[in-house]
Amino acid sequence: MADGSLVAVAMSGGVDSSVTAALMVEAGYQVIGITLQLYDHGQMIDKKGACCAGQDIYDARTVADKLGFPHYVLDYESVFKQSVMDDFADSYLNGETPIPCVRCNQKVKFKDLLTTSRDLGAQALITGHYVQRLPGIGHSELHRAVDASRDQSYFLFTTTQDQLEYLRFPLGGLPKTETREHAHRFGLKVADKPDSQDICFVPNGNYASVVERLRPGALDAGEIVHLDGRLLGHHQGIINYTIGQRKGLGISAAEPLYVVQIDPLKKQVIVGSKEALAKHEVYVRDVNWLENVARFDEPQNLIVKIRSTHPGILATVRRLRTDEAVVEFAEPEYGVSAGQACVFYEGTRVLGGGWIARDTLKK
Missing domain, CATH: 2.40.30.10 (Translation factors)
Incomplete structure (x- = not known):
């Protein structure tokens, strides 16, 4: 990818993607900024630490205007709901612990956004993820970020080889402190903006209410039973429990108990000793x-x-x-x-x- 090439930068409105765009402009590339509107910004506009809605779209546009490149907002609410939010709700109902950020990267950002970037004639899609793309033998390799505390490689494991050849991650070799310093150097208003939360579409961290809204009945009551069959209590929805959970079980016992199984068909939360985990x-x-x-x-x-x-x-x-x-x-x-x-x-x-x-x- 030569200097002066046209590149697309995925912009969430946060400091990482904003600095990524600024670095590409500084390096002499022609930049197109693309933001995906992923959920109802009217409902989420006041949520601090969110991305891809409301204030964050405005922040991304402000950065693009300051740096002097075009910025596009694409409505992907329907795709996001079907591919990420519905999967999130169904996974909890099945007694699983989902990772919506991975699904978002897999089903939306590194699929549709990548396709859009190619359609626009961009030579690469640039993102603000903290991972490294390094040369290998005959192909590129995905590596952890230099800043281990910011490494996002776990969330990008679904990236295909073809996608990896097209992607670039300028922040993978930087510590987050240096990213902030760049933001101040470029005079970006988002320089001190808080980092986005893991689950962007969950207001106030209350994921149970989101699941209940998407799947009425998700908070149906059920039993809390011991592995040996004893009934220990009742719960108000299996989605409030995760494997390995010890605190907040709503039961009393002489010995420490952990959630070791969740039976979605019987709506049972099954507990036992740590050894049972x-x-x-x-x-x-x-x-x-x-x-x-x-x-x-x-x-x-x-x-x-x-x-x-x-x-x-x-x-x-x-x-x-x-x-x-x-x-x-x-x-x-x-x-x-x-x-x-x-x-x-x-x-x-x-x-x-x-x-x-x-x-x-x-x-």
Whole structure:
């Protein structure tokens, strides 16, 4: 990609994407800013820390005007609701713990936005994600960000090889403090704007109310039972519980109890000891490979992350079918939840990842 090329920058209205756009202008590229309106900005306009609605669209447009490049807002509310919000609600109803940010990247940002960028004649889609795209042998590789505290590689595991060749991530080699410094240097009004929240469409963090609105009946009452069959109490909706949860169970017991299973058909929350949480292996589905898939015909010893805040553990990854794999942990892992992603790393490089399947968790 040569200097002066036309590039599209995904702009959420936050400091990261704004600085990304400014850096591309400074480097001599022709920039087009694109913002996706993802949900009703009338309802969300006052939500602090949101993105892709209301004030944030205005902030993105203000940055584009200051830097002197065209800015387009595309209405993707319908696509976002079907691909992200509905999936979010259904996952909770199925007793899973969803990751809507991954679905958004997979189904909207790195799909439709990328297609739009190509249609506009852009040579690349530039985003403000904290990941690195590094040269490999014959293809590009996806790596963790230099700033480990900001690394977003877990959320981008569904990025395909074809998409990776077209994407660029200018912030992957920077600490967040330097990004803020750039924002002040460019005189951007968003320089001190708070970071967006993980779930942008959930007002005040109350995800249960969002699920109830999307799926009436989601807060139906049910039983809290012990693994040994004892009835310990009742709950007001399985969506208020996650695997591994200890606090706020609404029951009293002599020993510490954790949520170890959620039965969506019986509307039961099943609790037990910490030892009952231990898992030795999981199956993952819809695996996206960023490495020659034939390599995984033989078991590979890698580091895997089973949730975004997970530090990563040693595990053996073996492919079962084209898009399925079994992951065997070197040591028992606790709090493994269906609906979360299991992402495979070799050093800083992402080799692939998939979704932890609910009906194939193994003790």
